[in-house]
Amino acid sequence: MKTKIENQSDLQAERARLKNQLEVSKVKIRRQFDGIKEDISPARQVMQTVSSLMAKPKSNLLSTGIGRSVDLALQLTPLGRAAWPLRFLVPFAAKRITTNFLNSNGPQMLEKSLTWVKNVTSDEPVLPAYLEIKPQKSAKEKFFSWLKQVTEDHETDIREAEVVETLPLDSPYSNIRTPL
Numbered sequence: 001m002k003t004k005i006e007n008q009s010d011l012q013a014e015r016a017r018l019k020n021q022l023e024v025s026k027v028k029i030r031r032q033f034d035g036i037k038e039d040i041s042p043a044r045q046v047m048q049t050v051s052s053l054m055a056k057p058k059s060n061l062l063s064t065g066i067g068r069s070v071d072l073a074l075q076l077t078p079l080g081r082a083a084w085p086l087r088f089l090v091p092f093a094a095k096r097i098t099t100n101f102l103n104s105n106g107p108q109m110l111e112k113s114l115t116w117v118k119n120v121t122s123d124e125p126v127l128p129a130y131l132e133i134k135p136q137k138s139a140k141e142k143f144f145s146w147l148k149q150v151t152e153d154h155e156t157d158i159r160e161a162e163v164v165e166t167l168p169l170d171s172p173y174s175n176i177r178t179p180l
Contacts, residue, residue: 052100052104053096053101054093054097055096055100058103062103062106063095063099066095066098070095070098071091074087074091
């Protein structure tokens with residue numbers, strides 16, 4: 001207490017000041033607590049994700065199939081010859097994670113896989129709508145199309161060549177003058 005209280009109005013003023021200080025302290029603590037929550041939020045999200053992926057999956061045909069395939073796949077890797085804790089923990093975690101992931105995202109994964117199979121097995125390639133690729137002609141095809149265009153236009157205009165008589169030259173090296 002810093003101020004000396006001498007009358008009732010001083011007491012009321014001091015009381016109001018202390019209530020105000022209490023409210024300010026509560027707001028500061030709440031802000032600090034919210035800041036701590038925000039700092040811990042990524043860790044909390046990671047823990048929630050890990051706990052949801054590591055939860056015990058429902059026992060159904062999907063989990064059985066995934067369990068068998070994970071066991072088989074991991075036995076064929078170097079992990080199959082590792083120390084016994086790794087041979088136990090890694091398949092356990094892999095089975096749980098894949099089963100829970102596929103249980104939660106099953107319809108989307110099924111749709112994506114079916115569209116992928118459809119695209120792979122279709123005869124014509126699936127291109128995005130904004131791409132229209134025109135096949136380019138090879139040089140041979142370009143030449144023959146040019147030849148076809150040239151011969152089609154002038155096919156009827158071909159006349160027989162006229163033979164012009166020439167004078168015999170005395171020597172092949174003589175100068176020939178032409179009237180031009």
